[in-house]
Amino acid sequence: MEATKVAILGASGYTGMELVRLLLGHPAAQITAATSRSNAGRRIEEVFPRFSQLPGSQLPFIEPDMEAVVASGATVAFLALPHGAAAQYATELLEKGLRVIDLSADFRLREAATYEDFYGETHPAPDLLTTAVYGLPEVHGEAIAAARLVASPGCYPTSILLPLIPLLREGLIDPATIVANSLSGVSGAGRKADPALLFVECNESMRAYGLPRHRHLSEIEQELSTAAGKSVTITFVPHLIPVNNGICTTTTAMLEGDLASVEHALRSTYENSSFVRLLGTGACPDTKNVTHTNFIDIGWQHDERTGRLLLLSAEDNLGKGAAGQAVQSFNIMTGLPDMTGLGTV
Amino acid sequence: MEATKVAILGASGYTGMELVRLLLGHPAAQITAATSRSNAGRRIEEVFPRFSQLPGSQLPFIEPDMEAVVASGATVAFLALPHGAAAQYATELLEKGLRVIDLSADFRLREAATYEDFYGETHPAPDLLTTAVYGLPEVHGEAIAAARLVASPGCYPTSILLPLIPLLREGLIDPATIVANSLSGVSGAGRKADPALLFVECNESMRAYGLPRHRHLSEIEQELSTAAGKSVTITFVPHLIPVNNGICTTTTAMLEGDLASVEHALRSTYENSSFVRLLGTGACPDTKNVTHTNFIDIGWQHDERTGRLLLLSAEDNLGKGAAGQAVQSFNIMTGLPDMTGLGTV
């Protein structure tokens, strides 16, 4: 298997670290450039001692210099950068002929106005919004295969969209009644020296945050609306939980069909999806079964007393919710089997 | 202050341990009997080294022998026993003239049929159901003062009822749209040698459980229905989270009034409640602020996009959700100020 040369921009945050982990172990990828302003000049293994002595971990981080990235021979670039910064580099890399997998929010929305509404800034590269493919492989797999710019979805959206989309397509739930409660591990907040993210502040603590209008609602509702064929607005309540990794989402909505149709819609949609594990009715997905993997586990249940359907999903926020999903898109873009480099548990 | 002599039955579980902690430190209570089948003959401080050298901690546990409990001089008995067992002892203790604060589910429901429906057993003492007072002091304070049998509510119900009751009374939300998602610390599952509760199984894990019809729904809906003046059925999704103590509940419902009315209803209901802290709109209660206390923190928010009201509450499952609340009822029953023995943080 000949390796594709890849670059990782913004490689020293938690998502960047997970990309490094997956791509160091990927049999058909070779990291030729990894950028990090704060760690430029230091080797990957110095910054991440966990990866020490792995082939490729001696590569030094460089400044985010696009000339150097291109010179490294990389043909695919992963961007694990803050929103705003990602758009700027993506533009330049696309011009230079690289394919780009962006893990920021910059290209996930089709409408620049929605971006401005939710992110409070004018979109830095609105022309690219029509080029970008929303990188949810189970939904947009074909478009991803041909894409030059993939906007890889965030962790909350993935955990909410995958259970809901098949049901909205079939009209099996009432979209006006959707309420999603998500629990996130602390790595989802990023690797920033914020006092609220200190061990002592997060340990033995549970709390909601980011209410009532989390930024990720914009992409969630965009994709749900497409699936439903009409505008969908939902309530979304994220919570911060003292685990390192994981998203556990519970979504409720009024059931408008029967449970058998729900099961059929989910099973037929995902029967060929390597990473969606349908646990069936009655099972409660546990994040400990998906951490450090690219799996998302999904269960469902009918609350007959109220008529609601309960949808339960668990994924790793850094895996299927970020880096794993991006590598899954990379596999599709380069014609590799889905599980390549993503098969370990 | 003369001390009331109290007994604790089933004192070696987590709720029992918290009762022991609170009552050892209570300036107007003296533990004269503590029962535990598995620890009979051992001193409190042997079983709970944390309490070693505190006055009263040398008391030995005894078998659950009601004669001995009465002989100890106790006039109030706290029951921290499994449902079923509690009813049996309560009957005997009431006959002997003690007042009983039962922390099990045995006397929380007014209808024996509902008990049978949710607990799968014929109620062991249906005659007492009309005698018992549901021990939520903020709602039934006057009845508690005079009660001979208090059925102290569970941890989930308390966290759901206190935010909702004032709003249902005023008709400010649509009861048919209530969805409650609760996150519980592991002590809520009790001190039993269940492999699913091992450290390694719970740590780095998040999952829903007990779906779709948790037993506590019965008492939650009973009290909500009273407040609403009509039958209320809700969706309730509990989750198990790797913290020792705490309940974090997020409840959503369609708002049928305005936010000012919500605030007014909450503030006027709880203005004299020592243990309800209203954080106001925009604040997200964090369990770390209430662990090992009897406080419940409540916040709220209007999701204008969907018309839903978000109600957020945090309490300690063993505190306001169990032992603290029981001691609060004890204070009311014995004419003490609310905060007696419950003022430390």
Add this chain to the structure above:
Amino acid sequence: MEATKVAILGASGYTGMELVRLLLGHPAAQITAATSRSNAGRRIEEVFPRFSQLPGSQLPFIEPDMEAVVASGATVAFLALPHGAAAQYATELLEKGLRVIDLSADFRLREAATYEDFYGETHPAPDLLTTAVYGLPEVHGEAIAAARLVASPGCYPTSILLPLIPLLREGLIDPATIVANSLSGVSGAGRKADPALLFVECNESMRAYGLPRHRHLSEIEQELSTAAGKSVTITFVPHLIPVNNGICTTTTAMLEGDLASVEHALRSTYENSSFVRLLGTGACPDTKNVTHTNFIDIGWQHDERTGRLLLLSAEDNLGKGAAGQAVQSFNIMTGLPDMTGLGTV
């Protein structure tokens, strides 16, 4: 009981927070001033929502202005400041007639040269070193009673000194063979926005740090040398462990007497000490029994195969290891019973 007016300087770190907690609940203390550069103008209950609605928690933080501290009427000042800063304020407060309990390292050493050697700076107020009393109440209780300046010991030293001092005084162990391994909860590292202290970095992590010459060795060896009557040098290895609170220390040394003498030395030294709980031989102290208290639990064991004595101790780094111990000194200085305000578990 008339309350002594007290000031807390540097009240918004973890030690400061614990001081606030203890002194808000202290029946013979009233906080009249609390300083915090970063939180000046905000009320205590805003910064620490946990303390909300407690009497006294409405007090606003002020800038560290010594005039204002004096004007508040405080007669005792607790200093929870970085070393260096503490010395400066202490000097000023002592001049103005306040008694000072300093929780920093500034006045713990009797020799300015040792300070310079271990802290890398010239001592800022060497004249006060002879005035200061090392605030270990079980060892220097009488001097503390009369002291104007108490240098309250750190968390590691307390856990190492209390088991060792009685044995060194009696010549029961060989001081040249002392090795102390300590495990500390993360709050011991302070409330600073250091990436190494983020939840994700500390959770599921265990590591030694600060080798081979931790600053606290200076005060440990000073006090051990006094007890032994000769110069003592030890090996000390601190480790960072993912718990919020607690120090667990295991100290080994060659036994030079018999185990009965060890037990006698410990029991006779601490028979009147409210906060030292001697668990006896064979018991292993667990930090969970001492967190949020002022207790230190001590066990010991003879490793007959090697001739070593094992000394095991557990305390709360913020309690007996910092704020609790400071309040214990305050009680002694103001003639109160030891346990005043420190009796809750």
Add this chain to the structure above:
Amino acid sequence: MEATKVAILGASGYTGMELVRLLLGHPAAQITAATSRSNAGRRIEEVFPRFSQLPGSQLPFIEPDMEAVVASGATVAFLALPHGAAAQYATELLEKGLRVIDLSADFRLREAATYEDFYGETHPAPDLLTTAVYGLPEVHGEAIAAARLVASPGCYPTSILLPLIPLLREGLIDPATIVANSLSGVSGAGRKADPALLFVECNESMRAYGLPRHRHLSEIEQELSTAAGKSVTITFVPHLIPVNNGICTTTTAMLEGDLASVEHALRSTYENSSFVRLLGTGACPDTKNVTHTNFIDIGWQHDERTGRLLLLSAEDNLGKGAAGQAVQSFNIMTGLPDMTGLGTV
């Protein structure tokens, strides 16, 4: 690469689970039999939902029936059984021609008398003790290659032996002064429904245990004595720490050479060892860098003030401390490169 057929006996504990994980992902092994009394009849993926949908995870557990194990075609058997039980099955499997990698303590000691002394039972198969090879690949690699019975070392011994052996061989430390303090994650205590291992009991807790004569001392001292060429007796203090996985060991001893010799002894011994990462002087190994891997990270430091050498090591108790090490021996026994199936981080 043709796969070797392997059996796992006792596959449903934590070590068994890790063996299943590693061998399901091993490119040159195929699990043909997995035994578990409590789970016989259930598929691997039912018992371990984490492994669901991986090739091979549909295999059902069987009762520990050696005929069935042989019939499965397995030529190598991994035994993750309690001591005592392991010996019995090992004897039978060896007779039937399988090679056995035993992860219990049954064959780690060369002397049956030592076994009886430390384990309190007559050795069940003393004749095999001379056949067995102590499965520490960095020390006994050649013997492992040819072995029919490998006694794979425990987690504590591995973390203590690898840093010490090169130094004892060269006489660089005084063996009489060795003190090892180890911190273990809770999975090291096994997957048993012991109340002391409940989440609530272990979380926010740190404590020593198993003093003063942990069973693993027998194998530690056996191997240290061999390295030193004389009888070595050490002090060993294990502690239980609230992490799932990991061993962090700090060993101290009086240095009898210079630091350069220490570094040379370590580097020359491990220069070709894939899984020993020498971090050098001044570095403190962190368990988070080795969890779920087969690496052991080693650092060292000279405490010049006392003349002691500090040796620091970190490994995963289930990885290099158990299942990973066993698979490493398997690779050696079957002529595979060291890293086969062990290369992921």
